[in-house]
Amino acid sequence: MIPWSSFVQKAQSLIDPANFNIPALSSPDHNPSKASLFRQQFRLPDSQNPLQEITADLVLPLPNSSANQGDGSRKVDRAGNTYTGRLHLSERFICFSTQPTSFIPSATASTSTAWTGQTHGTGPSGNGFVLPLSCIRRVERLHSASHVFSLALTTWNGLLNKQQEPNLVPQRLILQLVGSRQACERFCDTLKKGLREGMKEVDNLRTVVTDCYSEYLLSGAKGKGQDGNESDTRQPPDAGLGLIFRYPGDARKLRDRSKMRLWGEYFRENGRNATLIRQPTFHKLIRVGLPNRLRGEIWELTSGSLFLRLQSPMLYQQTLSKFDGQESLAIDEIEKDLNRSLPEYPGFQSEEGIGRLRRVLTAYSWIDPEIGYCQAMNIVVAALLIYMSEAQAFFLLSALCDRLLPGYYSTTMYGTLLDQKVFESLVEKTMPVLWDHLTKSDVQLSVVSLPWFLSLYINSMPLVFAFRVLDVFFLEGPKVLFQVGLAILRVNGEELLETQDDGSFISVLKSYFSRLDESAHPRSENPKLRAITRFQELMVVAFKEFSGITHSTITETREKHKGAVLENIETFAKRTSIRNLGPESKRLSVDDLGTIYDRFYETLYQWEQRQRVIEEETRRQERKRSQRLSMLAPPADTQVGRVGLGPSPTHMDYEAFREFLAATSKWAVADSPGPSGKEPSSGKSALWANRRQPANHEFMQRLYRKWATNPEEGLNLQNVVNGLARLKGSPDIMNNINYFFDLYDDSGNGQVDREGILKISEALLFLSRRGFEGTITATPSVENLNSTADRDHAENSLTTDEKFLGSVSAFIRRCFEYADPSHPENRKADQQDATAEATEKLDSFAIGDDDEEEDLIDVDDTKPASSPAPDATAQTAKSATPESNSDDHNRSTSESANPALDPNNPLHITLPTFRMVVLADELLEQFFESYFPQSFHLSDHPHPAALAASSSMSSNLTTFSNLGSIRSSGLAAGSAPVAGASGGIVPPGKGLRGVLDNIVSDGIRMAAEVKKRMDEAQRDLERNALSREEDEDEEDDEDYPRRENTAAAIPGGIPSWGAGAYGADTERRSIVRDADRDLLEGAEVLGGGKEERTSLLDGKDDANHAPRKVSGSAASAKDDGSPTARDGEVISKLVEFES
Amino acid sequence: MSEAASANAPKPSSSVKLVLLGEAAVGKSSLVLRFVNNDFQENKEPTIGAAFLTQKCSLPTRTIKFEIWDTAGQERFASLAPMYYRNAQAALVVYDVTKPSSLTKAKHWVAELQRQASPGIVIALVGNKLDLTNDGGDVSEAAGAAQDESESAQNGEEGAGEEDEVQDAVSGDARKVSTREATGYAEEEGLLFFETSAKTGTNVVDVFTAIANAIPESSLKTGRGTGAGTGQTSLGNRSAEDSRVNLGDRNAATAKEGCAC
């Protein structure tokens, strides 16, 4: 698996503005969904989907109003206009556009993207309307002679004001549906439903509309002194700081008054704000520049942010009060820049302006934590605030970040970088000569153009001109930025061709921007030509000469470059983040760090994805639509951390950490996919198919807790790197032994108690259950050791795995043997002897002087008694073949076993003891020297997953096929509870009793027995009504509920290592060792309840057997790098089955 | 004024690409503004993307024309940086002496440059806002600490560092990064090191002079102009002559630079 590909995909799904609403998982193709195209075209909120569409004629009646108008300046003698186009219906909107489009599911992708072609200045939504259904007051079916299906819509236009507007004629438009009767009926049915819902939102509409300057303008209140005195009292709505601090530019020169008059007329004839109908004049009026007081409102309308505000009119205020007083990094960053935003505008030298800027930026940073705050947003928002209210700016900023400038302000700024690449490639295409020149003279274009895009020319051109660009930009979309940029270069082409370096290149453009208001043809004879300003010229070049630059040009070019851009960003991010990991990380190679980095984020990413699918499923079951905090953002299921989770994840919790470990170490992979009720049973199986089900062992929890600085928060990359660096970073065996000991030193006092010893042994077995990958080899002498008992025929054929069981078994024995009692006063004489012996040996091993303080008392006690260390022991330490000791050991085991098992005698081992015990065994020594650190696979080995996944089928890892029937008995005797709970494989049909005698004790069983005996002893104690507080018991009580499986309830059961980890593994640990027999016999006597439990197991067997095999084959197929659909199915079925 | 023009005779001129890196609001743009225009603005607009300015620096034997790339400091702009430090011969990595986190960020930048920028890039570590510390007030002393080339500058700072710590202990100094810590790091990495104040002008010119001196002769490409030779590099009349081209600026200044290509 290529680690980054999934990342790239994720980012790609974010980049593509049209991709917003498709769950990235279910739509691998890059075609934007029709729904998102629909929303884009009509600038609708993401909650809207295309429900119905039909061809229709829009008939706009002759504007009676103009006839009745007092001024009578316009004698309109044209008939009502008729437009043919497509009528669309969504949940809350009815839209009509002359652009040929289709969004019905059966439409082809090419027809549904048709609008992205040339729009001839009408913007993507063409002529027509986008009406919220709440705007519609009445719909009548018109009777007509022909077969035409006619509807007459009457709107609330002008009726939402408290005051009666003079000369108001209700807005009425006629729609003639063209289609089959059924199609028309269907359309009407849906419309009816929508209208019913829409009626509930009229209040919202009223709130929103009241903030629009157009309402004020048309209410007649503006025309002071004309008539209607009562209307003079009305305050104009907030049309930005400009109302207080004046609007930039000379209003007379901008011909603001006449523009205002024209707009007033347009509104009267075609409706205003939410009920506005777009006719060609609308687009022309925008092209010549908006009048100051209507600018904000029209921006809001054309960008679609009005509909966002309509959707949740109070969101801005609510967000501010909800997060009032809270702090964040974004707020700090915002604070730094407040005084640095358009400082030349007087409004931003005042507390009023600064305050508005602060509130809008802050509120936005809360609803979109993934963006938070990016420098340049301050400049853009400052500019917006000159023309619109805070709430309007807030919603418009949202439309900008989510749709118009996708990814521009994100934490990686991929959108910015991508559009720079797009721009460069457009320059190369449209102006090859200039491009060649730039390349030759090594001028970096994006250095100039980046601020153009990032701050929408606001920081580059004089404000008045930048706002003219914005007027068109909000109507026609991002392509405008490109068109203008190209035009700038084209207009200055000749001069630019003479520049030789960045400096002169930049100067040419700067001086151009400073003279935009000058005549473009100062020397022309023709006064009309002379009157044309450079800015007008620029607009003409941008929209005429570069009219070929369309939305689809941009989309396609983005598509072409985004892979490379993302890769660059990722390489940079990875490089930077690896370099900044701190000194600890230097112990690992750069390759290793790279591997950790990739795996860390890949795991996190996939984990998130799965969580999201699960959440989605849950949500779908609960309620389909829920109010989202962020408005234009895709629903929570398509974008990471959008709503609640905050910016993209940096920390993994324990669950994700398990996945990480499973990708790192074979032992962390569960043997069979465990039952997990959380996984959805259908549809999304691909996500689960590629997955190695991680095991869940107490050891992994310990690792997690050890690595985390704050387990609540999770592990970040730094934690993981540090954790691995300490394990793998030094080849020192002592380091590894210490590390392991520390993991189990719960109290932090340098002691591991009885429970801890057992847990260590469990962990040793857990870690080794998949074999040693050749890192451990037993020397023949070990076999000799093992064959001290009377039965030695099979010794030579023992595999390393099997021998290791012996080692673990010996480990437990020795630990108890050499353990120190925890309460010195409880010591009995024989124990003291044992301790003396232990300490003596300990001394002779002489490892780790640094821990001596801890043993001070013991050492003092026993020093006089210590005899000179025999050479043999020293030798043992080195060769780890304690032949000479073996008898001793066995003997002392039997002697010390009983006190060791007595829960009344709490005991512990210290680090030196632990080291000694480990070093006393060749296999354990090798385990800590090489296997343990090497079992964490980084870049140094082939991906362990490959090995792990196929392991269940291959013979080198399990002795599954070799051991045959013995296993079942071993299993039954030793770890039935475990297997029973985890659903491992239990070959059927073997009698229990009969084989019991021959069974071997492996380490697990040892541990089980020890525990059992302790529990028995405890029960005896209780039966005798000797109530005493016991450390052991307390621990057990705390311990068991934690364990997930039923084994926990069984006295002496081995804590599970999670889903199916152990079924087969316990079986192969079938070695008879006489030394252990006595224990075993005890087990037989004690294990009364075992039989039935095993039979239970047998019953389960068939059920569990089948899926395991299936998963094995699915997994190996996956590892060939060719996950097929069938594998997915299999897994999904499997999941279904298991859950 | 160390680079004040001694030049009435034409000297060989060469251009040096220099990039400024460092955390947001440490004063990168302010340093450049001080160096180029001998000016300081309390409310400097944040740099969007990058700004480009040029300034000449006259050495006894030659004239160096700095092409200065002033970058944006906010973390998320970091991925744009490679675009600007590409082919840079010198870098000013700036931190704020009152903000320890900014030194950490500076170290990251140094590491990034050492691995990714052109080999042999001359890097100067600059602790800015010296005026906010106690020793910042005494301009002459602070300036004396580091006015020569790297070696002597660093040696000088050793002593100064100890003084700092004494001072830190005594007064309500805003300094949070000791000179000693930064010098130690600079020495380790082989960086030029200065503490400056863009506000008062302390050490600012010295940084650029030191860099100009540290650029190996061999790596200098000859400039497009032959020495301008009109003495415009003296601080006094700089603003009139020098080009100041800020990408974000609406009032354009034409690059004259007196060079005849």
Ligand SMILES: Nc1nc2c(ncn2[C@@H]2O[C@H](COP(=O)(O)OP(=O)(O)OP(=O)(O)O)[C@@H](O)[C@H]2O)c(=O)[nH]1
């Ligand atoms: N007291 C003091 N303030 C300074 C000094 N240099 C800069 N400042 C102030 O610090 C703030 C940031 O300065 P800038 O020069 O814009 O910082 P920058 O590093 O360019 O910031 P970005 O462009 O956002 O990366 C401004 O308010 C400056 O006035 C200095 O030497 N002393």
Ligand SMILES: [Mg+2]
């Ligand atoms: Mg700056």
